[in-house]
Amino acid sequence: MNPKLKLLIYAPIRWLNAESEYILVLCRSLKEQGVEAVIMGSAGNPMLAEAKKAGLRIEDRFDLLSLNPFKIALTIPRVQRWMQEEQFDIIDIHRSEGFVILASLAKSLKPRPALIRTRQDMRPARTDPLNRWLYNSMDAVIASNQLLAEDLIARLSLDPGKVKVIYFGLNPEEFKPSKSSQEMRSELNIPEHARLIGLSARLAVVKGHEYFLKSAETISKEIPEAMFLVSYRKIEKESDFLVRLEKSPVKDKFLVFGPRDDRANLLNICEIGVLSSVGSEASSRACLEWMALKKPVVATRVGCLPELVIPGETGYLLMPRDSAGMAKAIINLLNHPERAREMGERGHQVFLEKFQEKTMIEKTLQIFSQIIKK
Template identity: 30%
Template sequence: MRILHLHDETWDSGISHYALTVACALQKKGHQVYFWAPMVSHSIAKARHAGLIARDVDFPWFYLHSLRCEIKKAKIELMNAHTGSTQSAAVALSLGLNIPVLRTRGDIRPVSANFLSRALASKTRGFIAPNDAIRNQLSAAFPQARVELIFQGIPSPIDVLPMPKAPVIGLLARLDEVKGHETWLDAVMILRQQFPHARFLAAGGGSPEKLSRFRWQVDALGLKGVVDFLGHVVDPWAFMARCRIGVVASTDSEAVCRAALEWMAMGRPLVATAVGCLPDLLADNQTGLLIAPNDAPAMAKALLRLLENPQTADEFGVKGKQRFEQLFSVSRFADLTEKFYEESLRNIPPRR
């Protein structure tokens, strides 16, 4: 297949990673994959580095005619839009070309079902939902639409190191308010009284100001030597290998969650908030523990359970690794997406 992915988020978001991962995986399966994104986006540089046929597209509405000519010349067979604005552009580009448009929706906010969105949905061959909540939203908003649930897959780590004995708890997330660092720190304050030997590491990029503020907060709370904010780490697998338990403390969003999958792939038990895709990824009381968001006492209680019961933590880690391999591998991600693409291409009239 000749597949065109359209994506216009400029930052390194979860849905950007979803789009790039599936595009690269389909290319490895032998498909010809094109990736269009703004010149300033994080994803366009990564697409080029991965060997995708990448093109800078900053204002598609200004160049519809020339872009349509490029699509015809490349003999594109299917377009996959990863945002609402690129879905609109894809539908406009496809008019008269008999090219099906698919939309991957990676936004956990309620789906709008107004006249314009319904009209756009009627011109969209199908939707891909990365979690069950989004699938239900799409099905309710557009009852006639084909909606496919396809969980994100990620590459496995090269080496899965044994779980360390030291009680180190890790949080891997960018320094953003929605990632729940404040709740995590509140849980640390509770937990240090009950399990004083535990140590806590936070890794993830963010502005120097945010990193400095968190480090100042650690000192102000008397947690120096207990908590360490490392900032951006080049090798997240090496960071997770140091930890016995992983945490996803997000307060909202998480349409996709790369960090949760990475913890599972590394064979670490996970304590995660029940937001977005996390109830789909984590099997509660089997691979980890789900808790309510913004609930520091619940987080501390869940972490204490795993610290005080190392055998349970070990079992959760093993089962998490197995669940990852069964449901969230890159090969399964690519296979399911490929199948949905092929189904979407059926009964398409031949292009003249």
């Protein structure tokens, strides 16, 4: 890859989420590969603040999301002049907001940069003529999972050869325990005999914590020594999980942890990792974390999860909202610890083969190289 390659990533993301984490990891790694990446978004964007702290170049002077038509009319020529001066080789657009304006401006530049539309959103893409034309006019479309790629091809009549799948990747060296499970259990005063099942996700309705809680009631009757660990980094206002937990007959069996810097140590004390989501999961850092820690995974058939978990080999898959099925799968693993250990080892192998951060970067650079040559 040409070390002088210059990339603009347009991502006016209003909060820190899996999508913003993908972009931050991507730009940090591309910088190490000699690519000059600029992340463009709105002023006050928390992702841009994180990017700046990481030493990445940001651009927040242009508000393409304003509802004031006069302000937009003044902003457009300024953005066009700036992009012409910068001479980007590739412009990678990650959000629908501002897509029309930025793509149109990019097409007017001389020389015209290569254009990519990256999508990490499981919600159906709009099928109006303008959106169809915009997607079809891209040099490449990157989807964060195969299900999303197939949906885009069908929904927008895209050339399948133009649509590429790149999974989010995790660096195993940056997510590994620094303490033994026994040390962490001792620090947290967790009984030695406890059998821990973990769920790591923001507290949000879409993450299905209520179904995990309901399954815990069934599991506790079968396996009294079972305990349940919930780790989160954010609470969304719609979530009522903590209220439900307080009223639950198994509330004393739950350990709930907020944001921590030692999440690898925390999650490693669990025997099984659970993903109870009822939607979303365009990418899943949480699933990869369990796999990196060699834990078998019990997950719902949502988003990318069926592409990460091999049923009966690295864990189990079940339908969303199926608390009974979740309980049955977890009990099965707890009753067969050797099988669970083998599934965890196999999941770790799959993670190393397919879902490392370096794989994500290699595939991204391959696409860059292909579209630049065209």
